[in-house]
Amino acid sequence: MCIITDAYRYKVLAILCDGFDAAVAEPRLYSAAENELGLRQFLESQGHEYIVFSAKDGAEDGFGKLIGDTDVLITIPFYSTVLTREFFEKAKNLKICIVAGVGFDHIDLNAALVHSVQVLEVSGASVVSIAEQVVMSILLLVRNFTTAHEMVEGGEWQLSHIARNAFDLENKVVGIIGTGRIGYSILERLVPFDCQLLYWDDNPLKLEEQEQAVNVRRIRDLKEFVSLCDVIVVSIPLHEGTISLVNRELLSHFRKGTWLVNCARGAICNMDDVAAALRSGHLRGYAGDSWNIHPAPKDHPWRSMKNPLHGGNCMTPHYSALTLDAQARYARGVKTILERFFAGEDQDPDDVVVGVGQSLRKVCGQ
Amino acid sequence: MCIITDAYRYKVLAILCDGFDAAVAEPRLYSAAENELGLRQFLESQGHEYIVFSAKDGAEDGFGKLIGDTDVLITIPFYSTVLTREFFEKAKNLKICIVAGVGFDHIDLNAALVHSVQVLEVSGASVVSIAEQVVMSILLLVRNFTTAHEMVEGGEWQLSHIARNAFDLENKVVGIIGTGRIGYSILERLVPFDCQLLYWDDNPLKLEEQEQAVNVRRIRDLKEFVSLCDVIVVSIPLHEGTISLVNRELLSHFRKGTWLVNCARGAICNMDDVAAALRSGHLRGYAGDSWNIHPAPKDHPWRSMKNPLHGGNCMTPHYSALTLDAQARYARGVKTILERFFAGEDQDPDDVVVGVGQSLRKVCGQ
Structure with missing residues (x-):
């Protein structure tokens, strides 16, 4: 009352x-x-x-x-x-x-x-909104949607140019950095896609039942963790210890061709290092909703960066929540x-x- | 051997x-x-x-x-x-x-x-590939991804123009026409998104346990079925009885603003009727992978059709499988x-x- x-x-x-x-x-x-x-x-x-x-x-x-x-x-x-x-x-x-x-x-x-x-x-x-955005982004990247949709709009039809960089999510190793409320909601939504789920977090999941419910395994060493993943999701708070956590040094431990999704805070990923990794093909794709600058200037490299096969950019302008x-x-x-x-x-x-x-x-x- | x-x-x-x-x-x-x-x-x-x-x-x-x-x-x-x-x-x-x-x-x-x-x-x-494509397409449409991504590429940043037509999938009514292997795989992947799941099929799910496993309810009358849904997924074979099943008459029973996903065969949806429904806003969005003509000609209406808010087209050129x-x-x-x-x-x-x-x-x- x-x-x-x-x-x-x-x-x-x-x-x-x-x-x-x-x-x-x-x-x-x-x-x-x-x-x-x-x-x-x-x-x-x-x-x-x-x-x-x-x-x-x-x-x-x-x-x-x-x-x-x-x-x-x-x-x-x-x-x-x-x-x-x-x-x-x-x-x-x-x-x-x-x-x-x-x-x-x-x-x-x-x-x-x-x-x-x-x-x-x-x-x-915002938990559900961001969890949905992340699962969508993973599928977008892995299935090479933007390249396919741009081909429709451009009046073309050359399927090998899409398929050469399109995969199924099934059987891929998806690793999540951070298993707070959002991170755990992402894991819950990934369960039926039959991936191998890994996580890295300073604060491990409290309940063994939680780990079992989503069949996720903790990897304690961050460099080892990223080296095991096909898809990496960033889902941690931004603070002094996480600014630029995903930088050139950490990216060097990623497998070549990894997809990276960051619907947490943009500044956790180093702007220039991520753009360079995508352009070289070391990253196969990057999907982010939050940016290091809001609103992003017209010449922000994340607006236009692409992988060597002219795809892999699934950015959105911080609207997911x-x-x-x-x-x-x-x-x-x-x-x-x-x-x-x-x-x-x-x-x-x-x-x-x-x-x-x-x-x-x-x-x-x- | x-x-x-x-x-x-x-x-x-x-x-x-x-x-x-x-x-x-x-x-x-x-x-x-x-x-x-x-x-x-x-x-x-x-x-x-x-x-x-x-x-x-x-x-x-x-x-x-x-x-x-x-x-x-x-x-x-x-x-x-x-x-x-x-x-x-x-x-x-x-x-x-x-x-x-x-x-x-x-x-x-x-x-x-x-x-x-x-x-x-x-x-x-192709079952897993198509099921993943459908779940991705549902999220794309409901969350208004293409409008958001095009804004990034166009150098703009006007969030109200994206958000005005972006929703969460949670709590939406998702109905699937056809519950064969692909249809059921789609339902399985939708379970953790907390939607209300409905289906229409001449051949109901054989096992009550199957219905319970994905918490889906059968609606026997097709017109009633479509009138209950926020999202409708087509997942049936193409044959004489299903060509142009989704035509102007059936669309008239859809709720205004329904999202339609068809990763089955393009010809199940009438080309001109779907394009007209999207342009009028009666459909909020259409995502299809298969077309009624392959390859689709440059002037196919599904390449360029949009809803009145300049979005809602999530077509791809039949690459999902x-x-x-x-x-x-x-x-x-x-x-x-x-x-x-x-x-x-x-x-x-x-x-x-x-x-x-x-x-x-x-x-x-x-």
Whole structure:
């Protein structure tokens, strides 16, 4: 139950992103500024003030003036204004900062802690989206889809030019770096494809039953692990220890012709080393959704890199967790967090990044 | 064991297809004329004569002169010379006709029967390839991959234009028309994606355990069936009763925005009706590998058709069962059939299309 006393009406500020004509035509694009996370009626019916800005307006042009008396701030990951130490110093009334999604690189968590601002995300809401994207990406790469589809669009029909680099996933060795919630969901979806499944993780799966359920085997040494795989999936958080983990040195231990999928954070794979490995054919393909720079500039090498057979690039522009189903989960999740906050109830511990009077709970991308 | 008496050496003729530079560089393109199904050493070491022609040479230009004394003929589906009644009349010595693959539209089976020529295919060798292609295609369509990937290649970054038509597969209703070996393999691979699975088939699944294993429910009325589905997969043989099964009338019973996947035979879906339904948005997407014409002409509407949001076309040029893994299975399968034939052993009943002194065993595409 959400109980609001007449004594306090909150000022809620959401900094979202323009969706333009697409958002006007499609109300389920909840994360677009135009659609306001679908929260206006809910908030105004309870007497709260709800102001929505687009991230592009910038702190100085628009919401910067309002932040001094904002109680609740809602942002989206990756494309939001960066919430710096200076920002938190100005936000004198700020009590809670909610990420309408998963990820909080844009927030100076130590500053939030110092200023006693809670930080929450809609934890778990992207797990299924990313797991599906990874399985799709594996199939795309192994089956050489993009080369085939481009041949249709180009008016050609020369099957040997597709088939020479197309394989079945069955019987391939698929190795996953990281077996958190997303990694394990990927493994579950791979079971019926009859691959050999391996994993590498500093934190092994806790339950032997978990390993058995998906028939996955742990390899402790990373270099040995990558040398055993036909397909390698990156599914770990980004932090100081994982930036550029997949670099020229580690790639040298990959088998020639390995497919690499990274729907975790782009910067875990070194931009130039991956591009060089694909161009040389050492990597047969690379599929990534997240990039090291967002938005990726027009000349980013990952946009145009190809293997020597003119394929193997299955990049997408970081949309995998923005499906309309995922956006509905974010919108519902933010509403639940707001209801709990207004009612003074405890939050779901999984959603808490910085709690009340607590230290940091999570590392980036966890 | 393969036992050949000195008394009889066979003349084996294979009519394959040019693979050009790709086949020279990639010896695992076994079905290409250049790579001769990898059978030359096997056949010649046993004293047989082995002649390989490319299908494009045509009956009159090349192998036509040889067919009079050929004992064993090997062809590939779809791109081979058509084996007509006149052909069988000329092929006086022909004893066995082997398809290095799955499918025998190009063979006049009644004529083969009349002339006592056995017809065999490598049954089952494409099941996994096609099942994987279908699951990939479902994910591609539902997650709006091609629109996203084209944005990367085009140098753009406007996520709302992708996300507005991207969904998760989870919780969608996926219906499959046909639950033969391929159809059931598709269902098995869909289980961990947490969809609701339905099927329509004149021949229901034989075992209740089979239905329970993949948690699929039968809908007996085809119009009701299609009206319940978010995704519809075609996985039935092509015959007189299924040509143009998916036409304007049946499409009118689809939900608006349904995704349609057809990796069975292209002609089961009416070319113009599907194109019109996609262009109007009644279909949200169409992914097909097989076409009603092979090779598809440059102006075939399925090459360029799009939904109103400029996406939804995930066509490929009938390569799904030509992966290097599938080609290895065809080559192994042909060798096994040859070994049994030379040794006078019974063939695997699944491979037999026309048996010795028997009537037809199969319908096209079964």
